Amino acid sequence: MSATSPDIPEARPSRLQALFTFLLRAVLPVYQRRWVLLPALTGVMMMAMLVGAVLAAPREVVEGDVQRLMYLHVPSATIGTYFSFLITAVASAIFLMSRDIRWDAVARAAATVGVLFTIFTLATGAIWGKPIWGVYWSWDARLTSTLVLLLIYTAYLLARSVAGPNDEQAARYTAIFALVGFLDIPLIHFSVDWWRTLHPQRIIFNTRPAVPNEMLFVLLVAFLAITFLMLWLIALRSDSEQLAQRTDRMRMYLDQRGNN
Amino acid sequence: MNPMLTLIRKDLQLTWRDRSNWLSALSFACISLLIYSFAFDLVATDLKPLLPGVLWTTFLFVGVFASSQSFQREWDSDVLDALMLAPISPTAIYLGKALTNVISLLAIELVLLLLSTMLFDTAFLTAELILVVVIGTIGYISLTTLLSTLGTRARARSMLFPVLALPLLIPLLIAGVRASSAAMDEPIGSAPWILLLTVFAIWSTASGLLLFPLAVKR
Numbered sequence: 001m002s003a004t005s006p007d008i009p010e011a012r013p014s015r016l017q018a019l020f021t022f023l024l025r026a027v028l029p030v031y032q033r034r035w036v037l038l039p040a041l042t043g044v045m046m047m048a049m050l051v052g053a054v055l056a057a058p059r060e061v062v063e064g065d066v067q068r069l070m071y072l073h074v075p076s077a078t079i080g081t082y083f084s085f086l087i088t089a090v091a092s093a094i095f096l097m098s099r100d101i102r103w104d105a106v107a108r109a110a111a112t113v114g115v116l117f118t119i120f121t122l123a124t125g126a127i128w129g130k131p132i133w134g135v136y137w138s139w140d141a142r143l144t145s146t147l148v149l150l151l152i153y154t155a156y157l158l159a160r161s162v163a164g165p166n167d168e169q170a171a172r173y174t175a176i177f178a179l180v181g182f183l184d185i186p187l188i189h190f191s192v193d194w195w196r197t198l199h200p201q202r203i204i205f206n207t208r209p210a211v212p213n214e215m216l217f218v219l220l221v222a223f224l225a226i227t228f229l230m231l232w233l234i235a236l237r238s239d240s241e242q243l244a245q246r247t248d249r250m251r252m253y254l255d256q257r258g259n260n
Numbered sequence: 261m262n263p264m265l266t267l268i269r270k271d272l273q274l275t276w277r278d279r280s281n282w283l284s285a286l287s288f289a290c291i292s293l294l295i296y297s298f299a300f301d302l303v304a305t306d307l308k309p310l311l312p313g314v315l316w317t318t319f320l321f322v323g324v325f326a327s328s329q330s331f332q333r334e335w336d337s338d339v340l341d342a343l344m345l346a347p348i349s350p351t352a353i354y355l356g357k358a359l360t361n362v363i364s365l366l367a368i369e370l371v372l373l374l375l376s377t378m379l380f381d382t383a384f385l386t387a388e389l390i391l392v393v394v395i396g397t398i399g400y401i402s403l404t405t406l407l408s409t410l411g412t413r414a415r416a417r418s419m420l421f422p423v424l425a426l427p428l429l430i431p432l433l434i435a436g437v438r439a440s441s442a443a444m445d446e447p448i449g450s451a452p453w454i455l456l457l458t459v460f461a462i463w464s465t466a467s468g469l470l471l472f473p474l475a476v477k478r
C-alpha cells in the first residue's frame with residue numbers, strides 16, 4: 001500500500017504559494033486567537049484613552065473641557081465610519097466574485113458597526129457644536145456628507161434585512177448597492193463641499209500654534225482604541241450573522257426532511 | 261438589427277400602447293409642480309431662485325417613481341430569465357432599458373419645462389438649461405435603472421426604492437439645481453457644477469454597465 005502514486009509528481013510550491021503559506025502561518029494564529037486578543041487590546045486601549053482624554057491631556061484654552069470630546073469624535077469619524085464602510089465595500093466585492101454568502105455577513109456586520117459609529121460621530125459633534133458654534137447642527141459640508149452616509153447605509157441595512165439571511169438574490173443586490181454607495185462618497189464629498197463649508201479644518205497638520213504633544217499622543221491612543229473596538233465589534237457581529245445563516249440553513253433542511 | 265435597438269423599440273412600443281403608466285407619471289409630475297405652487301405661493305414673491313429646486317425635486321420624484329417599475333413587465337410575465345438566456349449581452353439589456361427610461365423621462369420633463377414656462381413666466385426652454393436637464397437625466401436614470409433590479413418583492417420594493425435611491429442622488433440634485441440656477445443667470449458662486457453633473461452621469465452609467473450583469477445573474 002504505497003502512500004503516493006508514482007504517476008503524480010510531488011507538487012513543488014511556487015514562490016508566490018510559498019509566500020502565501022508564510023503569510024497564512026503568520027496571520028492565522030492571530031486570527032484564531034481573535035476572541036482573546038481583540039477584547040483584551042480593546043479594553044486596555046479604551047482604558048488608556050479614557051484616562052488620557054479625561055486626565056492626562058491638557059485643558060484646551062479656548063474651548064475648555066468640551067474639547068476632550070475630540071479624542072472620541074475624530075477617530076470615530078475617520079476609522080469607525082469610513083474604514084467600516086470600506087470593509088463593507090471590500091466584503092461586498094468579494095461576495096459578488098466568490099458567491100460565498102459568509103462574505104455577505106461580514107459586509108452587513110461592518111455596515112452595522114459603521115452606522116453605529118456614524119450616529120456616535122454626529123452625536124458627539126452635536127454636543128460639541130452647541131457650546132462652540134452655538135448650534136447643534138449646521139448644514140456644513142462634512143456634517144452633511146456624514147448625514148448622507150448615514151442615510152445610504154441605513155437604507156442598505158433596511159434593504160438587506162427585509163430578506164432572509166441566506167437570500168442570495170437580496171445579498172447580491174445589496175452588495176451592489178454597497179459598492180455604488182461607497183463609490184458615491186467622493187461625489188457626495190465634492191458636491192456638499194462646494195455647496196457650503198464651515199467645519200474646523202484638520203488641526204493636526206496645519207495649525208500654526210502647534211497642537212501640544214500630549215494631545216497628539218492621546219489622540220493616537222484613541223485612534224488605536226477605536227480601531228480595535230471597531231474590529232472587535234465587526235468580528236462579533238459577523239460571527240453572529242454567520243451563525244444566523246447556519247441556523248437558517250438547518251431550519252430549511254429540517255423543514256424539507258419533515259415534509260418528506 | 262442591433263439587439264439593443266430592438267429592445268428599445270420593443271420597450272417604447274409597449275410603453276406607448278400601455279398608456280396608463282406614463283400618463284400617471286406625467287400627471288404626477290404636473291400635480292407635484294402645482295402642489296409646489298400652492299405650498300410656496302410661487303407668484304407672490306421673487307420666485308426665480310426657488311424654481312430650479314422645484315424643478316429638480318419634481319424630476320427626481322417622477323424619475324424614481326417611473327424607473328422603479330423598469331423591470332415590472334418582465335417580472336410579471338417571467339420574461340427576464342428568457343431575456344437572459346437569449347444571446348444578448350446583459351449590458352445591452354441594461355442600456356436598452358436605461359435609454360428607454362431616459363427617452364420617456366425626457367419627454368415628461370419637456371412637458372414640465374413647457375408648463376412651468378407658462379405658469380411662472382420664466383424662460384425655461386433655453387439651450388443651456390436643456391443641456392443641464394439632459395445630462396442630469398442620464399445621470400439619475402442610469403443609477404435608478406440599476407437599482408430597479410431589486411427583485412420581485414414588490415411590496416418591499418415600492419417602499420424601499422426611494423429610500424435607497426434618493427441618498428445616492430443627493431450630489432446630482434445639488435449639482436443639477438446649481439447648474440440650472442447658473443443657466444438661469446442666478447448668482448450661485450463659481451463651482452463647476454456642470455462638470456460635477458457630467459462626472460456623475462459618467463460615473464453612474466459606468467457603474468450601471470459594470471454591475472448590472474452581476475445584479476441579474478442567476
